[in-house]
Amino acid sequence: MDLPDYAIEAKGLTKTYAATKTTPEMKALRGLDLAIPRGSIFGLLGPNGAGKSTFINILSGLCQKTSGTVTIWGRDIDKSPRDARAAIGVVPQEIAADPFFTPKEALEVAAGMYAVPKAERRSDELLAALGLADKSKAYVRQLSGGMKRRLMVAKAMVHNPPVLILDEPTAGVDVELRKQLWNYVLELNRKGVTIVLTTHYLEEAQELCDQIAIINRGQVVACEPTSTLLRRMDTRKVLVTPDEPLTAAPRLAGFDTSLLKSGGFAVSYRTGQSSVEQVLAAVRAAGLHIKDISTEDPDLEDVFVSLTYAAEKAEA
Numbered sequence: 001m002d003l004p005d006y007a008i009e010a011k012g013l014t015k016t017y018a019a020t021k022t023t024p025e026m027k028a029l030r031g032l033d034l035a036i037p038r039g040s041i042f043g044l045l046g047p048n049g050a051g052k053s054t055f056i057n058i059l060s061g062l063c064q065k066t067s068g069t070v071t072i073w074g075r076d077i078d079k080s081p082r083d084a085r086a087a088i089g090v091v092p093q094e095i096a097a098d099p100f101f102t103p104k105e106a107l108e109v110a111a112g113m114y115a116v117p118k119a120e121r122r123s124d125e126l127l128a129a130l131g132l133a134d135k136s137k138a139y140v141r142q143l144s145g146g147m148k149r150r151l152m153v154a155k156a157m158v159h160n161p162p163v164l165i166l167d168e169p170t171a172g173v174d175v176e177l178r179k180q181l182w183n184y185v186l187e188l189n190r191k192g193v194t195i196v197l198t199t200h201y202l203e204e205a206q207e208l209c210d211q212i213a214i215i216n217r218g219q220v221v222a223c224e225p226t227s228t229l230l231r232r233m234d235t236r237k238v239l240v241t242p243d244e245p246l247t248a249a250p251r252l253a254g255f256d257t258s259l260l261k262s263g264g265f266a267v268s269y270r271t272g273q274s275s276v277e278q279v280l281a282a283v284r285a286a287g288l289h290i291k292d293i294s295t296e297d298p299d300l301e302d303v304f305v306s307l308t309y310a311a312e313k314a315e316a
């Protein structure tokens, strides 16, 4: 079979969780379109509740989609569910360790579930690659949290899938372990494995991913090479406290402004286009006296909001 252009492709994907006695109906995915290029390290970035886990759970078969299509490694999850699932390994958010197995046994059991023939199993190689070789005979319950997490990665790779998905891989993971984990992940990628990771940390995605899709409220609001996306995130804010508190945001030529609760106001500017100097000049030109100023870096939440807003405007 020819290799697919996209490791994963979703079109018009929706998921609505039915209402329960205590919760209303929830549209977690609302027409998600996404194409993850083969060979990439792809980041799925979005705030809590954006729908990232729902998407991953649909891929892994833990959750039924409501409508839309998904292919994994060119295989439709409705038409060839087994083949589609055999093409991915998923490292879940939660550590679900088998306390009474040794790491080696845990890997053998996982390989058995994927019907990997004994001769093709790579348990020892995986344990070594993830720095667990000397723990192969310990019980899993005796491993540290970091070791358990590495074991989860090894378990996801027992059937040698061409796509590895990591759901919030570094939540609660220390710096040293992160490095080890990334080294292994990068090594896999060099060997041709497509890596998909979800995170709500921009820095993490920025560091590792060559492409990033931003998901907000169940839709993709941006999907571009990391460098392009970062250039779009060059908005900064200057917070101005004027001599007298204001009741409305002042109009400044060339800048967006908003009123702060304190009676001060915020001025947004793009680092590529203007400077704090120019912002201050515009404030003075508007006849305002400055008592104090501070600056604020964009947080991801602002970026999500502005991208979502741009997407909604484009739709309208």
Ligand code: ADP
Pocket: 017, 026, 027, 028, 046, 047, 048, 049, 050, 051, 052, 053, 054, 055
């Ligand atoms: P993320 O992983 O980006 O934080 P999720 O996919 O977990 O987002 O959640 C998307 C939305 O769907 C949230 O509003 C969440 O509360 C809701 N949701 C997730 N799982 C369920 C479920 N099993 N039943 C009902 N609602 C759910």
